[in-house]
Amino acid sequence: MSEPVVAVRDLFREYKTTVGLLRRKPRIVNALNGISFDVQPGEIFGMVGPNGAGKTTLIKILATLLLPTSGTAQVLGYDVVHHERRIRQHINFILGGERGLYWRLSGYDNLRYFADLYRLDRATAETRCKDLLTLVGLWDRHDERVEGYSKGMKQRLHIAKALINEPRVLFLDEPTIGLDPLAARMLRELISEIRSRGITIFLTSHYMWEMEILCDRLAVLCDGKIITLDSPANLKNHVNGLEVVELQVLGTLDEVADRLRARPYIDTVSLSSSGHAQTIRVQTDDAQATISEIRQSLPGIDLSRLVVRPPNLEDAYIKLVGGES
Amino acid sequence: MRATTNVIRSTIQVHMKNTLARPMFQIVLVFQPFVIATTTYMVYRDANVDDFVAFVVLGGGLSGIWSAMTFSSLGDINRERWFGTLNPMLASPTSLLLVFAAKITANALLSLLSMGIAIVYSLILLGSNFAIAHGLAFVGALGLFLFSTSAFALCLSLVFLLSRTTQVMQNFIEAPLLVIGGMAFPVSILPGWAQAISALLPIRWGSETLRLTFDPAPLSTHWWTVAGLTLLSGVVYLGLATFFFRRLEHRVRYLGNLELA
Ligand SMILES: Nc1ncnc2c1ncn2[C@@H]1O[C@H](COP(=O)(O)OP(=O)(O)O)[C@@H](O)[C@H]1O
Numbered sequence A: 001m002s003e004p005v006v007a008v009r010d011l012f013r014e015y016k017t018t019v020g021l022l023r024r025k026p027r028i029v030n031a032l033n034g035i036s037f038d039v040q041p042g043e044i045f046g047m048v049g050p051n052g053a054g055k056t057t058l059i060k061i062l063a064t065l066l067l068p069t070s071g072t073a074q075v076l077g078y079d080v081v082h083h084e085r086r087i088r089q090h091i092n093f094i095l096g097g098e099r100g101l102y103w104r105l106s107g108y109d110n111l112r113y114f115a116d117l118y119r120l121d122r123a124t125a126e127t128r129c130k131d132l133l134t135l136v137g138l139w140d141r142h143d144e145r146v147e148g149y150s151k152g153m154k155q156r157l158h159i160a161k162a163l164i165n166e167p168r169v170l171f172l173d174e175p176t177i178g179l180d181p182l183a184a185r186m187l188r189e190l191i192s193e194i195r196s197r198g199i200t201i202f203l204t205s206h207y208m209w210e211m212e213i214l215c216d217r218l219a220v221l222c223d224g225k226i227i228t229l230d231s232p233a234n235l236k237n238h239v240n241g242l243e244v245v246e247l248q249v250l251g252t253l254d255e256v257a258d259r260l261r262a263r264p265y266i267d268t269v270s271l272s273s274s275g276h277a278q279t280i281r282v283q284t285d286d287a288q289a290t291i292s293e294i295r296q297s298l299p300g301i302d303l304s305r306l307v308v309r310p311p312n313l314e315d316a317y318i319k320l321v322g323g324e325s
Numbered sequence B: 001m002r003a004t005t006n007v008i009r010s011t012i013q014v015h016m017k018n019t020l021a022r023p024m025f026q027i028v029l030v031f032q033p034f035v036i037a038t039t040t041y042m043v044y045r046d047a048n049v050d051d052f053v054a055f056v057v058l059g060g061g062l063s064g065i066w067s068a069m070t071f072s073s074l075g076d077i078n079r080e081r082w083f084g085t086l087n088p089m090l091a092s093p094t095s096l097l098l099v100f101a102a103k104i105t106a107n108a109l110l111s112l113l114s115m116g117i118a119i120v121y122s123l124i125l126l127g128s129n130f131a132i133a134h135g136l137a138f139v140g141a142l143g144l145f146l147f148s149t150s151a152f153a154l155c156l157s158l159v160f161l162l163s164r165t166t167q168v169m170q171n172f173i174e175a176p177l178l179v180i181g182g183m184a185f186p187v188s189i190l191p192g193w194a195q196a197i198s199a200l201l202p203i204r205w206g207s208e209t210l211r212l213t214f215d216p217a218p219l220s221t222h223w224w225t226v227a228g229l230t231l232l233s234g235v236v237y238l239g240l241a242t243f244f245f246r247r248l249e250h251r252v253r254y255l256g257n258l259e260l261a
């Protein structure tokens, strides 16, 4: 096997913060709790995990923006602590959200400025800016101010910006967060296109089905630790033989969830809310028993709203992180 | 080398595009010279001070420059932090020190507008009393003032890079230093401790260098001394900025505070 592009060994990172406004007490947050993994050349390596799991912290360390507290991380064979300059030439990154661009400048001027910061000569800078804006589908609008761009357009400009130095490794932190479905799809196509150019991609996301499409391997991060690392297909084996019973109601399902958790035929119960509606997802090896239990707990429930389906990667993920989603 | 001048030029361009659109900057640049020149004029008109003219012109002009500079080093960093552009800058092969230096240079150039306004306004206010005795020396002194203040602002900007609570410090620094920096009235009327602090500020030497060029008497060795001290203070602050920058980059990566949480 060839040299790994990213090699992480026993990596820790803590943040020192204070809590309380008046009597400030120091508090230590352990964002990364000893993680180790390798990323192979040319692969799309995904990392998923609940909010606060440490994904962004890890990306920042690998992108040489943050120092680890202990452990080692190498990118392209160089140590992130001491050889950051070597690394920076060959990598680039997108840290989630819309920030990182000058809103008062045009898309082209933004890109052109970063070309200068990367010390490209004039001719190279101009052709590369044009090529990249064409690649991300923004050439038509290149001279408009970024503040007028949609979220999807800003994110595509971020991608163009991240390619300005022809990186060998790209770190993308939740690139599709907050995008509408169409914009998210364009971005995924873009990521596939970039990968086909031989660039290694380290990707984090909240959306499992997206990771399933894109990633060769997927690590599940929880409380700063990697719980599992495998291909999406193998991760799905964790929910082999189970079925998922899913129900959405207006109101609360907390009690039902508690009752179900006590039943032996139930594997994992997860609750999620959106607005006034709550959704319960039950992973079980006995769908019939689960349904009658729900029926007893919620007499008069409209059973047409109940769905029984085979588990997907998201369910495997929910099971791995113990019901949080 | 080519790439370096390129970065400086484009940073100045980007900075000006970003800055000129901001109303606050325009107010500082354009109105402050009026206000300070008028106030100084009223205060000194009947007081029979020798270098009355110098204080009116310089009070207005230099305070405009000073505000633009402190605004640049502090406000700009906050804005970049808000924009989220500091991280990509840090990761690029261009040193943040160079980027900030270019931004401060851009502000120095813009702030010349304040000086221009102060001069024109003083001409109207003072009429035939307006005279700069040593024109060439004035231009030279202005250059020294800009250089040394820029170096000082660069040092400040590094301090502000480390801290997210810069807004308070910005207000804290801008006005008091205006008072003890000798821009609107002579340092000699300040208490001893304030004079001592003042001596550490390039603006204190720079403004005296400028003020002396209004004096019709031939330039003395005293002028050359304060001019030299202005230059020296600029060089010292530039040295400090470069020296501390290396450690600062490590510190910034340790803290990881280049963006809003
Ligand atoms: N600058 C910071 N200061 C203090 N704590 C932080 C900072 N950044 C992140 N954290 C904490 O570290 C943990 C991991 O955060 P993060 O890496 O952002 O997770 P994720 O990206 O997976 O949501 C969280 O508990 C978060 O609150």
Ligand SMILES: [Mg+2]
Residues within 6 Å of the ligand: A055, A056, A057, A173
């Ligand atoms: Mg995150």
